[in-house]
Amino acid sequence: MHKKITMRLSQIFMRFSFLLLVALGVLLCSTAIYFYQRDMKETYYDYVSSIVSVSRAxxxxxxxxxxxxxxxxxxxxxxxxxxxxxxxxxxxxxxxxxxxxxxxxxxxxxxxxxxxxxxxxxxxxxxxxxxxxxxxxxxxxxxxxxxxxxxxxxxxxxxxxxxxxxxxxxxxxxxxxxxxxxxxxxxxxxxxxxxxxADIVIGHTRSYLLSVTFYAIIVLAVGFLGFFLLGRRFILKPLADITKSTGEFVDAVGRTEAPEDLTYGVVDVRDNTELRDLSRQLAHMMATTKDYMVNLKTVTAEKERIGAELSVAAQIQADMLPRTFPPFPDKESFDLYATMTPAKEIGGDFYDFFFADENHLVLVMADVSGEGVPAALFMMIARTLIKNRAQSEMSLSPSAILADVNGQLCESNEEDMFVTVWLGILDITTGKGMAVNAGHEHPAVRRAGGNFELVKYRHSPAVAVMEGMKFREHEFQLDPGDTLYIYTDGVPEATNAENELFGEERLLAALNREPDADPEKLLQNMREAIDAFVADTPPFDDTTMLAIRMNPVSL
Known part of the structure; x- marks a missing residue:
């Protein structure tokens, strides 16, 4: 193996040296000829221009x-x-x-x-x-x-x-x-x-080229021989020894089941060059590799355990969100669909929908600050508090619900986490609703026969930012044929490889691709538009959406 490596490296070095010196010679000859020919032409141009100037006078x-x-x-x-x-x-x-x-x-x-x-x-x-x-x-x-x-x-x-x-x-x-x-x-x-x-220019250039080429060949031949001999002495031989020792260590790594028994034969490079530093650094790296392999089994087992726990946590989180559609088959006055795609194994976004009583449907879209496990835990707490408070026998007021939840979340929020929430309570018999937007994205609404438009208004602060917060309510109306689309910031802030944001314009364009589509198809179109925009760019934020369309009530 050592002999084969030495021969292969010698051939590569020989060819590289030859090509390098030839290229250098060609470059020098070309440069010399270029400047020589340029100077000759300038001389002739000066000569003929003087004749033209005198004649024109x-x-x-x-x-x-x-x-x-x-x-x-x-x-x-x-x-x-x-x-x-x-x-x-x-x-x-x-x-x-x-x-x-x-x-x-x-x-x-x-x-x-x-x-x-x-x-x-x-x-x-x-x-x-x-x-x-x-x-x-x-x-x-x-x-x-x-x-x-x-x-x-x-x-x-x-x-x-x-x-x-x-x-x-x-x-x-x-x-x-x-x-x-x-x-x-x-x-x-x-x-x-x-x-x-300019035939004399060409003639002189050819003579000059022959002279330069002759001397260049002599210099290149001597330079090539010296360069190759020095390279073999100070580079090829030490590299071959280092390659042999490293190869033996790699072979041993592939065979051993006990990393603590691995040994590396240090190559003694006598010349005070970078190759001696390389040999010593390789020896240090092999020792580090050995230590790494000793600990690898423990680290791998721990990683597998964490991965399994994250998988279970992701399943628990997914099970907490309603995923059966249609969710209320006996309710024909509306169609509803929602999705949540986490950026990591688990995320901080959540949606929810449930009836507070027979006629009042509660819609929730929320985004917890941060990502991963902390955001997921805070999300579960926030979702549970909102649902418990909304289903209690207290007032069906979105502002009162969030004020109460805000107080509970602020009690032990040492990590200063917060959650943006869009909370709406819709009377499905009349289409009249009350909503609070606590620092969340603007909802999009389509009136029957029209296109989707963003409904922009002044927001309240996010939940869990400060104790004693009050939240501003506003009314809205959904008539038969109207559709409401709510979402988290993972939609407009989806980013492609050029660092461009998906943005509100593309959001509306995706919705208005088929504005009269049912909620499931509407969210599918949005998902396709986002995927086409970001392509292979990994997501950095959760993407959560919910759409509800009011249907005509048959008499």
């Missing part, structure tokens, strides 16, 4: 405009042409010329004003005067666009173009400098251009 824009209109050369323009012929004859510039666009609206019509020639050009039959003759395929699309922008762009500056053109069937790199020529009124009459072949 001897041009008269008004005279050129008159020549274009007449279609013939003037003495002044002939003198300028002679000057440009001299520049072309005695410089390395390949072409000097004047071109213009007769119509700004027609960028496809570019024509010559003049074309500078040498004695050799004239001997080959090239004409001196080409005024108003159309330009041909000798110019690339990039050059046509550059000339057009120079004449009509409104900027008095020398521009540079780089093009690959075809000369005698061969591709040639050409560097071009262009500038507009203006009349006395500041209008561009034409564009002067100068071209220079």
């Amino acid at each position: 001897g041009l008269d824009g008004d005279d050129i405009r008159a020549c274009i209109e007449k279609g013939e050369m003037s003495p002044k323009l002939n003198d300028a042409l002679a000057q440009m012929n001299m520049y072309k004859e005695n410089s390395r510039v390949s072409y000097i010329y004047l071109v213009y666009y007769p119509d700004e609206a027609d960028p496809g019509d570019m024509r010559y004003v003049l074309y500078a020639n040498t004695d050799a050009d004239r001997a080959d039959g090239v004409e001196d005067s080409v005024i108003n003759s159309p330009c041909g395929e000798e110019y690339t699309e990039n050059m046509w666009r550059g000339f057009y922008e120079a004449q009509f762009g409104g900027r008095d500056e020398i521009r540079f173009l780089e093009n690959v053109t075809h000369i005698n069937g061969s591709e040639v790199l050409m560097l071009t400098a262009i500038a507009p020529v203006y009349d006395r009124e500041g209008n561009a009459v034409c564009v002067i251009g100068g071209d220079i072949f």
Whole structure:
């Protein structure tokens, strides 16, 4: 095993070293060539731009405009042409010329004003005067666009173009400098251009590339050999020994049933490097692992016990909430449905509904501060107190019920927990109800034939915040066809991966997806909308909902 690991790591290190040095060499060569070629091009651009600048200084824009209109050369323009012929004859510039666009609206019509020639050009039959003759395929699309922008762009500056053109069937790199020529009124009459072949740039670059590549290969070969030998001495060998010792310990962990008998062979790394620190830290980690495994059985057993107890607690909590639907089959005047989804095994939200007497239905939606076991215990106490007080023979007043429950919860609330409550008492014969909102979410109501809307009003404080609290009551009316939807903050505050809240707008949109649906379907639509919104994001709060719809009473 030790030999196989050493060989594999050596091969990886060798390939990595080779590729790293090759990449470094390519990067250095590319950088050197880039800057060399850039400097060469800048030199040629400076050269051709100086010829263009000197030639433009001897041009008269008004005279050129008159020549274009007449279609013939003037003495002044002939003198300028002679000057440009001299520049072309005695410089390395390949072409000097004047071109213009007769119509700004027609960028496809570019024509010559003049074309500078040498004695050799004239001997080959090239004409001196080409005024108003159309330009041909000798110019690339990039050059046509550059000339057009120079004449009509409104900027008095020398521009540079780089093009690959075809000369005698061969591709040639050409560097071009262009500038507009203006009349006395500041209008561009034409564009002067100068071209220079950049074949010398390519030739010099190739020679430079060969030289750089040759020396780079020598340096890379020496560097690779030294890098690999040093790496094998100071890295590969110690790592192989550490791998062997660690592998033996891992194999022993898989076989042993007595973690206290595990041993780890510490590798002695003589060089004062990070590998020596790694060897010592691994030895410490293996000792810690051994201690961890010794205690693992006890910890695992304790965790399983707690998990089992939480499962029982979750079942007890679920059994406390009414889960049989329809809950009152003999009551045809309304339909009711509710759900509670805890964020953890057990939660602090709860709902409840029960009859205080034959005609008065009590509806409860509450959210205890916090999560987990403390919230669940406080929830059970609060639910029991609310139900016992509401079913007593005392006044059926939501405010009186919560005031009494508030006093009892505050008596021994050392953890300063509280519960937000929406408590309503509905007369199912008339649809008239009284409710208290103690710091809870705004309910949503749909009137028959309409859409759901939030009913917003001033809330009372949450229950168990302070002794002696009074709670504000308000009346509400549910007629046949009306639906009431109450919920905890786990609905609007459901959060997706982008940390966005579900919010009230999405809440209403989900309700109004099928506003006339029965309560069970209504809550199902809401659950689907929340799940689609949060996707795989774990919930951080319980989600509890209740909906009740009043039905027409048959006579």
